[in-house]
């Protein structure tokens with residue numbers, strides 16, 4: 001810590017994104033990336049853009065991308081906000097919508113970014129515990145004032161709320177924004193986007209990092225009432241008027257146009273998730289019902305930390321958390337069939353060795 005740091009910098013415990021070690025042959029199941037490449041059409045569009053127009057500034061409004069997203073999600077372009085990954089979209093959302101006189105509510109446990117942004121922006125927050133089954137209980141949010149953010153499916157549990165449950169949450173708090181972070185929605189949950197018509201306080205945030213395998217391109221977006229979107233744009237324009245580079249805009253548009261590739265890739269992940277869930281159950285794990293591209297699982301007689309370390313020694317990376325409520329669990333990204341076979345072989349070895 002340098003003596004030149006501000007008080008704000010001193011007080012922060014930053015959210016550190018998952019590990020990205022460069023070890024050849026590593027099976028990397030720790031940061032919920034896609035095991036497949038993005039659409040070849042997206043790669044081609046990125047190449048063409050880089051070759052032709054990189055010397056020019058991009059469209060600051062990302063007009064064509066916002067139109068493509070509006071078409072895809074059946075909303076108007078002024079209901080779409082884009083940013084440099086959904087983390088940036090969320091950052092602007094926290095600043096524009098979630099600092100209110102009542103504390104922001106979100107579940108304990110959820111995406112670890114939320115408390116970090118609250119601290120960074122001086123937002124008061126109250127966490128609401130998950131129920132005994134590790135589920136978000138909408139009833140626990142009713143009758144309390146203040147904005148809400150939930151990840152749906154939740155992270156790192158993978159458990160999703162239905163659209164009807166989200167509607168119950170949103171309709172009960174017309175005086176404050178409700179943000180639904182749908183980073184993992186494409187793997188089997190229901191999006192809340194159709195509810196936007198009825199609820200001007202609902203903002204849905206999505207990303208191209210997971211189901212579209214474009215984590216390296218950094219494209220995220222929010223969809224909501226035009227009034228909410230105007231607030232986000234105002235905040236964004238005060239920081240950076242060029243949120244997305246030309247390759248990102250072109251690649252994202254081409255990905256949206258290649259629906260066949262998208263549907264196929266996510267169907268394979270959903271199938272691999274079912275297979276992995278069965279394999280883990282066969283090894284004695286308790287696996288939470290996941291609607292995401294990862295599973296959250298614990299073994300009744302092994303600590304999560306010990307299992308993660310033993311897997312790491314076998315060049316398989318999974319995510320383990322230190323927070324008490326989830327310290328027993330492993331979060332395992334749904335990889336390719338071959339990667340998941342490596343994982344289950346390694347787990348079998350570890351479990352036999354220590355039994």
Ligand code: PMP
Nearest residue numbers: 085086087111155183207209220
């Ligand atoms: N929301 C949730 C719940 C996530 O897990 C992640 C990925 N760490 C993000 C948002 C951010 O993803 P990105 O910035 O790549 O869009």
